[in-house]
Amino acid sequence: MLFNSIDYIFFFIFVVLVVAALQRKKYQHLFLLVASYYFYWVSGSFLFLLMIFISLVTYYCGRGIADLTSTQKQKKTYLVIATVTSLGLLGFFKYFNFAVDSTNGLFAVLGIPYSIPLYGILLPIGISFYTFHALSYIFDIYLRKIEPSKSLLEYTLYIAFFPQLVAGPIVRAREFLPQLKNKVVITPENIKAGVTLMSTGIIKKVIIADNLAYYVNLVFSNPSVPIQDSTSFFIIAGTILFGLQIFFDFSGYIDIALGSAKVLGFELPQNFNRPYFSASPTEFWRRWNITLSSFIRDYLYIPLGGNRKGKVRTYINLMISMVICGLWHGAAWNFLIWGAYHGVLLCTHKLIVDKNPLKYFKRTSQASGQPPAPADSDSSFGVRIQQKVLKITPSSILKILITQYFIFLGWLIFRVHSLPDLLAAVQKYLFIDPQSVANGLIKYTDIIQTNLVLIGAFVVITMILFNKKIRTDGIAALVNFDYVEYLQNLELRSWGVYIMTVVLVLLCFSPSSSPEFIYFQF
Amino acid sequence: MITSQYLKIALVISISLVCAFIIYFAIIACLVNPYIQTHTWKQISNNLDVYESNSGTSENSIYFLGNSQVIHDFDPIVVQDYLKTENLTFRVYNVGVDDDTPLQRLTELQGIIRSKPKIVIIGFSYTSFSNLTRYVPDDNLAFLSGRIVMDRYSRSLYTKEQLALIDQNVIEQQIFKRKFIIPAIRSLLGIHLQERENIVNDTMSLEQKNIIAKNPYDAFLAPVYQDDNPQKKAFVYLTGELARNNISVIYINMPLDPLRSDTIPDSTRYNFFTFMNSTGVKNYDFEKRYAGYDFHDLVHQSKYGREKFSKAIASIISQEVNGDAV
Numbered sequence: 001m002l003f004n005s006i007d008y009i010f011f012f013i014f015v016v017l018v019v020a021a022l023q024r025k026k027y028q029h030l031f032l033l034v035a036s037y038y039f040y041w042v043s044g045s046f047l048f049l050l051m052i053f054i055s056l057v058t059y060y061c062g063r064g065i066a067d068l069t070s071t072q073k074q075k076k077t078y079l080v081i082a083t084v085t086s087l088g089l090l091g092f093f094k095y096f097n098f099a100v101d102s103t104n105g106l107f108a109v110l111g112i113p114y115s116i117p118l119y120g121i122l123l124p125i126g127i128s129f130y131t132f133h134a135l136s137y138i139f140d141i142y143l144r145k146i147e148p149s150k151s152l153l154e155y156t157l158y159i160a161f162f163p164q165l166v167a168g169p170i171v172r173a174r175e176f177l178p179q180l181k182n183k184v185v186i187t188p189e190n191i192k193a194g195v196t197l198m199s200t201g202i203i204k205k206v207i208i209a210d211n212l213a214y215y216v217n218l219v220f221s222n223p224s225v226p227i228q229d230s231t232s233f234f235i236i237a238g239t240i241l242f243g244l245q246i247f248f249d250f251s252g253y254i255d256i257a258l259g260s261a262k263v264l265g266f267e268l269p270q271n272f273n274r275p276y277f278s279a280s281p282t283e284f285w286r287r288w289n290i291t292l293s294s295f296i297r298d299y300l301y302i303p304l305g306g307n308r309k310g311k312v313r314t315y316i317n318l319m320i321s322m323v324i325c326g327l328w329h330g331a332a333w334n335f336l337i338w339g340a341y342h343g344v345l346l347c348t349h350k351l352i353v354d355k356n357p358l359k360y361f362k363r364t365s366q367a368s369g370q371p372p373a374p375a376d377s378d379s380s381f382g383v384r385i386q387q388k389v390l391k392i393t394p395s396s397i398l399k400i401l402i403t404q405y406f407i408f409l410g411w412l413i414f415r416v417h418s419l420p421d422l423l424a425a426v427q428k429y430l431f432i433d434p435q436s437v438a439n440g441l442i443k444y445t446d447i448i449q450t451n452l453v454l455i456g457a458f459v460v461i462t463m464i465l466f467n468k469k470i471r472t473d474g475i476a477a478l479v480n481f482d483y484v485e486y487l488q489n490l491e492l493r494s495w496g497v498y499i500m501t502v503v504l505v506l507l508c509f510s511p512s513s514s515p516e517f518i519y520f521q522f
Numbered sequence: 523m524i525t526s527q528y529l530k531i532a533l534v535i536s537i538s539l540v541c542a543f544i545i546y547f548a549i550i551a552c553l554v555n556p557y558i559q560t561h562t563w564k565q566i567s568n569n570l571d572v573y574e575s576n577s578g579t580s581e582n583s584i585y586f587l588g589n590s591q592v593i594h595d596f597d598p599i600v601v602q603d604y605l606k607t608e609n610l611t612f613r614v615y616n617v618g619v620d621d622d623t624p625l626q627r628l629t630e631l632q633g634i635i636r637s638k639p640k641i642v643i644i645g646f647s648y649t650s651f652s653n654l655t656r657y658v659p660d661d662n663l664a665f666l667s668g669r670i671v672m673d674r675y676s677r678s679l680y681t682k683e684q685l686a687l688i689d690q691n692v693i694e695q696q697i698f699k700r701k702f703i704i705p706a707i708r709s710l711l712g713i714h715l716q717e718r719e720n721i722v723n724d725t726m727s728l729e730q731k732n733i734i735a736k737n738p739y740d741a742f743l744a745p746v747y748q749d750d751n752p753q754k755k756a757f758v759y760l761t762g763e764l765a766r767n768n769i770s771v772i773y774i775n776m777p778l779d780p781l782r783s784d785t786i787p788d789s790t791r792y793n794f795f796t797f798m799n800s801t802g803v804k805n806y807d808f809e810k811r812y813a814g815y816d817f818h819d820l821v822h823q824s825k826y827g828r829e830k831f832s833k834a835i836a837s838i839i840s841q842e843v844n845g846d847a848v
Contacts, residue, residue, distance in 0.1 A: 188527035188528055188530075188531055191528075191531055192531060195535070446708065449708075449711075450704060450707070450708050450711075453707070453711060454704075454707075492530060492531070492534055493534070495534065496534035496535070496537060496538045497538070499534070499535055499538040499539075500537075500538035500539075500541045500542045500545075501542075503538060503539055503542035503543075504542040504545055504546060507542060507543070507546040507697070507700060508546060508549065508700050508703050509700070509703065509704070510700065511701075512660070512698070512701060
């Protein structure tokens with residue numbers, strides 16, 4: 001069941017009505033749990049049984065770890081059982097065929113006439129996400145950051161809660177479980193705020209990401225023009241458009257998830273904070289998929305030693321963290337390369353910072369408007385954004401452009417799955433052929449003109465609506481402006497006009513078919 | 523108090539939805555409907571009108587149906603004038619449709635039969651019979667919903683998705699039309715599709731033709747294999763049904779620029795004619811009859827080529843009529 005489908009809208013309205021009608025907290029939670037399993041069953045398959053199994057194992061192991069009568073050895077045993085079970089199942093379902101395929105490839109290279117048979121293993125939807133939910137719970141109990149949940153119902157609801165189930169955000173148990181202490185109250189304010197978030201998410205997904213997907217597929221999935229025969233113009237245009245597509249697709253999904261939870265009275269963590277305004281790779285990972293990067297920081301990078309064990313170990317830790325981050329996205333070589341590539345970017349950035357730390361820190365901090373890293377965190381990886389203001393200056397724009405050039409090269413690696421295709425595409429991205437770019441711009445003038453007209457119309461409308469703000473605070477204020485907050489606080493009549501505009505835009509500009517959310521596959 | 527807040531929100535959302543739909547339908551009526559009347563749908567719509575107006579008349583009519591090659595290459599006035607010189611009175615119609623295939627024409631079969639033409643000439647190229655072209659543009663199928671009736675066999679050759687388009691109700695059809703909003707805006711702003719302009723207005727230079735002819739991914743090179751496919755089945759059924767209703771059928775293998783013709787594999791040619799001969803339909807091969815200067819691009823003829831080709835077709839019709847084939 002896709003978030004942007006009519007089915008989901010009916011399902012969601014039904015859930016909200018029933019939860020509102022139920023008087024007791026326990027029944028509300030029970031209904032939400034059943035609804036979440038139903039949602040998963042419709043979206044995926046009978047493999048929701050796997051999720052129940054992981055929930056049970058981690059729940060009882062969590063209790064075992066926290067049990068005062070358990071010895072340290074027993075606590076470790078519970079931790080190992082929970083971790084191995086969760087990661088083992090994740091590894092089997094997600095990476096088994098990849099490992100077999102790679103081994104067979106190695107056999108072929110070495111001339112060994114043997115191949116291990118591949119099995120038709122179905123990847124359970126959202127397994128990477130709910131496994132991480134379960135692991136964060138276990139690790140936090142072991143690290144004594146939280147007490148184990150006393151209610152199996154509450155814990156299983158935390159793992160299965162449908163807005164966050166399939167593609168995140170990765171919610172920590174300490175963020176979610178306390179919210180289950182109270183009865184679910186559906187307030188008019190939450191409905192307005194949630195519906196606003198959901199509507200912006202649907203616009204991001206259906207209108208922007210899905211329309212971009214058509215052009216991206218023309219470049220990267222076009223049987224008529226294989227990537228190796230594509231021109232530099234196509235590769236560059238396709239890469240930029242894919243970078244935009246994946247952002248709007250994923251952040252659209254997150255907005256719908258956050259909005260759905262908000263209507264039901266739950267707060268889920270933000271996952272994006274204008275990542276394409278990042279002025280360094282480190283900053284990018286503070287703004288992109290924030291819940292994943294902070295998970296990897298807290299449960300992998302810092303336990304590995306972070307930056308506390310010398311420079312060489314810091315670089316090694318960064319590389320390990322990013323390679324695993326890449327592999328988390330999918331069982332394919334390009335994801336591994338993508339992770340390693342980002343590891344190299346982070347190490348390079350750290351190297352530059354280390355050489356001239358004062359100057360760079362000062363500038364980066366100014367450019368990104370971030371406070372210094374908190375004492376308990378690590379400046380190299382995934383520090384949470386605490387301040388949203390971006391300052392746009394000429395030097396920060398230059399840094400943003402340079403950073404994004406490399407971030408988008410990363411998206412090319414992410415999108416192209418075959419290694420020979422990837423090599424050809426990267427070559428065309430790095431060694432730009434100006435002639436092909438010029439020809440491409442001329443050939444597609446009509447498409448460029450049309451999009452410029454549509455974007456221009458949007459900008460003009462925005463400028464008119466926020467004319468007063470621009471006059472007082474300048475254009476930069478528009479970039480920093482929190483539109484969602486503004487929209488959800490509109491007076492009811494104006495909010496109605498906004499909802500009407502959203503529906504009208506969906507009716508007019510949604511493509512005939514809407515592909516799945518990109519992050520569903522992870 | 524709180525309950526009234528809930529009601530207000532529900533009311534605002536409901537009114538917003540209704541207003542959005544009203545504005546949307548107004549956009550479709552004022553912007554999209556006039557726009558689509560100038561493109562491929564206009565061709566199909568015109569064809570259906572022709573069949574409808576000819577139903578029940580005693581007029582001697584001839585239809586030439588096929589793809590864009592027919593639209594460009596065939597001039598019915600030239601044919602009518604030629605036939606008049608031989609004292610033959612026929613109303614000749616060019617009912618070509620861009621990107622046409624036999625499968626798409628099944629949607630018009632009942633209309634054609636009802637209008638009782640004397641001869642139906644069908645003009646395609648190899649690509650229309652390829653295993654790779656089950657393709658019928660969604661737009662054409664969607665706009666046909668509500669206007670056509672297809673028999674069970676014809677429906678069986680379409681995919682489930684295609685049938686869903688054909689069977690759309692009025693509301694679904696209006697929603698489907700949203701895909702034309704951007705082209706309609708583009709048209710309103712005078713931003714034209716460049717590739718199309720090249721084909722229609724400019725005659726390609728030899729150099730341009732050479733570049734396009736060497737593109738190995740050109741959809742026109744889709745091969746024809748020996749095995750059966752929905753396009754071949756549609757052709758057999760279409761011509762069979764026409765013949766069963768005493769309508770003469772002639773197939774024309776449409777002319778191609780020699781540069782394009784050189785890129786067609788012999789296997790495609792062999793497989794195609796093996797199939798065509800097996801159908802028993804009288805066919806004429808025009809693929810290599812004309813020189814490069816008779817074409818304005820690789821597959822469509824210039825006005826000189828068009829006149830030559832139309833006269834050749836007139837001559838075939840004359841032979842058919844005089845040979846008492848009709």
